[in-house]
Amino acid sequence: MIQFQEAVIQKHLQSDGYETHYRLWGQPQGEDVIILLHGGISHSEWQSPIGERLSSNSKISFIAVDRRGSGLNAIDRGHLPSKEREIEDMVSFIRAFEGSYTRIHLAGWCFGAQVAAIVASVLEKEGVLSSFLMIAPGFAFQERYGDVLRLTKHAMFEVIKEFNLNPEPNHAFMPVPLQSTDFTDNTDWHEYVLNDELRLWKVTESTYKVWSELADWSHLALSEIKKLPMLVVFGNKERLVDNESVKQLVQERVKSSVIRMEMLEAGHAVQFDKPEQLTEIITSFIVEVQ
Template identity: 25%
Template structure:
């Protein structure tokens, strides 16, 4: 019955569109992937690996290998989340021809060293350089796409700005470029007072999006988030300072590029300011209007599309967009 209901939901989401063999296969793969998950927990399907950065730091990542890959995806999670939040979509990408590399950001997820800390945002740039090199070595010649969710969307767009034309496409899911929620004035003062001090004496400040209901209305997923030991709930003053530096650099460095952009927004998002985000993304089109930017709004969805009932529709839209822009 669960499989049948999910299949009906997916069919309902596409019934008004022209159905091709490719779309039918995509829908079938999405249904197959989604119904394979337990109703009470996530089954750890991907490979869990470590990548050495600069001969000293080791970052954990999940890899989903497609049997017949046509492209690669560097998958970046949000400020509180980690790669384990996105196993459903990782499986769907792999089943549809895209091998996924989903790192846990340094200091988050399964990376215990200096948890919640970021000494320099350029460390994140170096981390992504290392992952891109690893991906190219593992699968030479395949196009690479970068996919950033929430805070990871800011990270993805910054990297695309600093490494123009590195990617075949950029996918942004409710990116944390223009948030609705911010630190309190008191916590901002803490950041200013402590960001320059050594890690050991910096206060760990609560991440202001700790309420699981901000991510999804789905009670099962809310409970999962609340019980998840790897979800990041606090970060250092230095982390917030470096995040602010990323905002300033992104505002200054965002430029025209060649890579197409897919922006997905949730209509009921209480974390991201959709209007300001779309206005910011519109700048990517440039004065000459040459950059391909597509915006999709999911009116009834909350911030984390991964946990919403319309995930099949969301994934279908991404896969169709990838197919349109994949020249492999």
């Protein structure tokens, strides 16, 4: 059974009154902090393997935030109202830590890396960030998952049309076609994912639309990252992300002089399969860019 050490859970108030929850490992102030954005159906607790090891083996603080509609955020679960709101949430959240840490390092896992790329393109101009990290970034899907996702959305929209349905905007009814085996081969983690009451298996129609808009925006945002040192970590047992396409995209678009790429023997949830190696890579990268 997967068990975690207790993280400090806190809240950040957004401009529209929404409370964004986050988990903190390490000190609430200091030199370096990594702020990580999670993927589509997951939440901050999925990043515990990184947070626990960073706080135990270094002085780097680690914050994993629950994006709107996810994790510990109980209001409008599975609902994203707009792409602008999503980015404003994360920009506001990160700015809130400028007075607490000397250096802020932005990170994203899975779809969270796409959201983080947009945020990085905004905050780089303000000098807020010291580096940018992406873990199993979901900029391009393998053909199998891309087809499954497309067919799932098409089928749901056909049902809505056939029965002339008009779902409430914040009602999460559309399934996300992901299985525990898409993330890892580890059976203990399969059990964790299947029993995780905070994961999202259904989202609103708006969320699917916003996800697509953010994905398109993130490709453009990569081209606007000009100076931030960058770390990209892939798993060679991926069942979701097309690693080679993502590598090519990063190399063609990002203009930073420092782009470090690493490949680990892991599935999509690299933090599940190789937490020690992943944390060592992250730590060494942070030390290099200090």
